[in-house]
Amino acid sequence: MTSPLEQKIRITGPSIITANRTFDGAVIYRNRAQGWSTDLSEAAIVRNADEARALLAEAVADDVGAVGPYIAPVDIKDGEEIKPGNLREYIRLKGVTIDLLTA
Amino acid sequence: MYAYDELDRTLINERVEEFRDQVKRRLSGELTEDEFKMLRLQNGVYLQLHAYMFRVAIPYGTLSSNQLRRLAHVARRYDRGYGHFTTRQNIQFNWIKLAELPDALADLAEVGIHAMQTSGNNTRNVTSDQWAGVAPGEIEDPRIWSELLRQYTTLHPEFSFLPRKFKFAITASAHDRAAIKIHDIGLRLHKNAQGETGFEVLVGGGLGRTPFIAKTIKPFVHGRDLLSYVEAILRVYNQYGRRDNIYKARIKILVHELGIEKFAAEVEEEWRAMDNSALTLDDAVIEEIRSRFSYPAYEKLPHMPEELKTAAHDPLFERWRRNSLFTHKVQGYAIVTLSLKPVGGPPGDATAEQMDALADLADKYSFGEIRVGHEQNLALPHVAKRDLPVLWKALDKLGLATPNVNLVSDIIACPGLDYCSLANARSIPIAQELTRRFANHDTAELIGRLHINISGCINACGHHHVGHIGILGVEKNGEEFYQITIGGRADENAELGALIGPAVPYGDVADVVEDIVEAYLALRARPDELFVDTVKRLGIEPFKERVYATR
Numbered sequence: 025m026t027s028p029l030e031q032k033i034r035i036t037g038p039s040i041i042t043a044n045r046t047f048d049g050a051v052i053y054r055n056r057a058q059g060w061s062t063d064l065s066e067a068a069i070v071r072n073a074d075e076a077r078a079l080l081a082e083a084v085a086d087d088v089g090a091v092g093p094y095i096a097p098v099d100i101k102d103g104e105e106i107k108p109g110n111l112r113e114y115i116r117l118k119g120v121t122i123d124l125l126t127a
Numbered sequence: 128m129y130a131y132d133e134l135d136r137t138l139i140n141e142r143v144e145e146f147r148d149q150v151k152r153r154l155s156g157e158l159t160e161d162e163f164k165m166l167r168l169q170n171g172v173y174l175q176l177h178a179y180m181f182r183v184a185i186p187y188g189t190l191s192s193n194q195l196r197r198l199a200h201v202a203r204r205y206d207r208g209y210g211h212f213t214t215r216q217n218i219q220f221n222w223i224k225l226a227e228l229p230d231a232l233a234d235l236a237e238v239g240i241h242a243m244q245t246s247g248n249n250t251r252n253v254t255s256d257q258w259a260g261v262a263p264g265e266i267e268d269p270r271i272w273s274e275l276l277r278q279y280t281t282l283h284p285e286f287s288f289l290p291r292k293f294k295f296a297i298t299a300s301a302h303d304r305a306a307i308k309i310h311d312i313g314l315r316l317h318k319n320a321q322g323e324t325g326f327e328v329l330v331g332g333g334l335g336r337t338p339f340i341a342k343t344i345k346p347f348v349h350g351r352d353l354l355s356y357v358e359a360i361l362r363v364y365n366q367y368g369r370r371d372n373i374y375k376a377r378i379k380i381l382v383h384e385l386g387i388e389k390f391a392a393e394v395e396e397e398w399r400a401m402d403n404s405a406l407t408l409d410d411a412v413i414e415e416i417r418s419r420f421s422y423p424a425y426e427k428l429p430h431m432p433e434e435l436k437t438a439a440h441d442p443l444f445e446r447w448r449r450n451s452l453f454t455h456k457v458q459g460y461a462i463v464t465l466s467l468k469p470v471g472g473p474p475g476d477a478t479a480e481q482m483d484a485l486a487d488l489a490d491k492y493s494f495g496e497i498r499v500g501h502e503q504n505l506a507l508p509h510v511a512k513r514d515l516p517v518l519w520k521a522l523d524k525l526g527l528a529t530p531n532v533n534l535v536s537d538i539i540a541c542p543g544l545d546y547c548s549l550a551n552a553r554s555i556p557i558a559q560e561l562t563r564r565f566a567n568h569d570t571a572e573l574i575g576r577l578h579i580n581i582s583g584c585i586n587a588c589g590h591h592h593v594g595h596i597g598i599l600g601v602e603k604n605g606e607e608f609y610q611i612t613i614g615g616r617a618d619e620n621a622e623l624g625a626l627i628g629p630a631v632p633y634g635d636v637a638d639v640v641e642d643i644v645e646a647y648l649a650l651r652a653r654p655d656e657l658f659v660d661t662v663k664r665l666g667i668e669p670f671k672e673r674v675y676a677t678r
Contacts, residue, residue, distance in 0.1 A: 047154055048224035049178035088156035091174055110605055112544060116176050120545040122555045123471065125478050125526075126208040 033073040038100050040067040041083045043090035051116045054083045064106050128191050130419050131239045139236045146170050147229035171242030175548050181223040182245040187255035187273040188216040188499040192486040195497050197238045199482035205231045212475040214501045216254045248289045250280035254296045256304045257500035261508045263456045266316040269299040271417050279354050286361050290368030291376035308332045308341045308621035311378045325349045331382030334587035339379040340621050342387045355406040359398035423494035423509050428459025438516035447530040465505040466529040470566045473555045474540040475503030484525050492518050534571040536562040543583030550583035552600025552607035560637045577658045593617035595659045597624045607633040614662040627671045639674050646673040
């Protein structure tokens with residue numbers, strides 16, 4: 025499988041690095057302190073391919089703590105919280121969009 | 128039920144401990160994710176959007192009440208209180224922690240359940256007719272042969288690293304409830320002119336990106352030759368199957384590219400070279416497997432007990448009976464299908480409480496046995512008809528008596544983008560909306576048998592190609608769109624559905640399905656002409672016209 029670092033990086037707007045936590049699979053975001061957070065608002069924002077590549081390399085290096093890091097788009101508007109940039113990331117952040125039988 | 132022997136139990140327990148060590152080494156960093164991924168997949172562990180997903184095999188769809196209770200325990204102890212029954216007689220748990228997986232596997236192993244080969248490029252869970260052993264007119268119980276195949280394929284060293292995943296399905300009835308024609312190898316038990324039991328062998332079925340209906344490679348293979356013939360097929364596939372392109376790696380592509388005659392000739396040559404191989408089954412081996420299946424001690428009961436005559440005055444009971452009961456091979460008994468498709472519910476999901484309560488009902492009314500079908504419903508296979516009224520009331524309290532089996536709201540759906548990392552679009556909310564649109568049971572019965580299948584991506588876990596109405600989620604410029612096909616079917620007359628036109632947006636899908644159903648009601652030749660037969664007779668044009676004329 026091609027390493028994420030070998031893939032061509034093309035970003036068109038503000039982006040973050042996200043992955044799943046190894047021990048429980050929880051959704052996590054690479055933060056500004058070279059660690060991971062489950063809180064999207066703490067995610068480090070990258071705005072061009074070089075920044076994204078550097079942050080992704082840092083994330084990939086933590087193979088023990090995180091699985092499958094990749095670049096994901098986010099929406100940022102002045103004065104508002106960071107929002108996921110697509111439906112997939114929205115679902116990863118907020119959870120399933122359906123009523124469960126256990127609800 | 129099949130009783131595992133000491134060898135089976137040892138194998139499963141050793142596998143748990145092996146995986147426990149692998150997980151420990153992964154969490155300590157001794158194994159990288161690249162090294163660990165194949166190991167976890169071979170134990171049914173995927174990484175999905177929110178968490179790890181754990182897929183557990185239910186071989187040939189047969190569960191004991193104790194096994195169902197243990198699945199409930201896993202749902203409650205290690206997950207979020209529910210499980211999802213799939214289209215391949217598996218159950219999936221969506222929120223498992225990797226660190227706790229070995230304990231969950233150990234708990235399951237105590238009752239003879241495992242997750243071996245529920246993922247990865249190997250032979251997957253062997254599936255069969257969920258009514259095996261109780262269906263009238265069956266040649267013989269196909270689970271005997273399913274179990275033989277299960278034992279033969281489990282951890283088979285030559286076939287643990289195939290070009291791609293490989294799925295078997297077996298039926299022994301004229302009406303195919305196991306969807307054998309959409310499997311890599313489909314086996315149909317029948318008898319030859321000499322009265323000997325054997326198999327029609329079909330190869331190369333499958334859905335996904337490039338769907339094919341399986342083709343018959345040999346009309347009759349004697350039962351004693353089943354394993355050697357299957358091994359010949361797997362060897363040809365293992366040798367010639369493509370490993371350079373994941374999209375062309377399934378056996379269906381090899382069969383298509385070689386042509387069925389050439390493929391059959393290759394298999395025949397391989398098989399002849401194996402003549403008198405150690406895989407030839409003698410009667411003692413088959414009888415040994417057969418003897419480990421136990422069957423209920425049925426009572427001699429009347430065809431129509433008084434309890435049933437009395438209950439027939441209740442129209443709600445009668446509606447449930449019409450749509451949930453099927454003829455049993457033994458007089459006085461019935462097969463009861465339990466819909467896991469409540470109005471507004473996620474198809475195929477069951478809570479831990481439902482599983483526990485159903486296990487109790489199985490003990491009381493079905494000799495402790497439960498079945499799982501590829502339609503994502505459950506069944507109690509041995510219910511005395513006298514017990515049906517009281518069972519119905521109990522099931523209704525549990526939310527397991529929705530009278531919609533085989534009707535328009537009995538929808539097959541994959542987990543879709545709500546859970547799956549491969550999905551492009553959501554499946555479950557589409558299914559939920561459709562069950563609300565068709566919540567009126569009178570309308571559903573008027574429409575008659577109609578299967579809707581939904582997949583959230585081209586991998587087709589919801590078998591959309593073979594739905595009478597198939598719905599496939601795609602992504603267009605970041606939005607969810609859905610392609611609609613009609614005329615597919617997964618039974619003995621299996622066909623792939625035909626696309627009726629451009630994909631429609633998420634918000635239009637339920638309206639489109641309603642339009643198609645309304646067109647069918649107006650076009651059908653008789654009230655008992657099924658939707659799929661109307662499409663066969665008229666083609667897709669009138670439906671296409673109805674859907675797109677105003678869009």
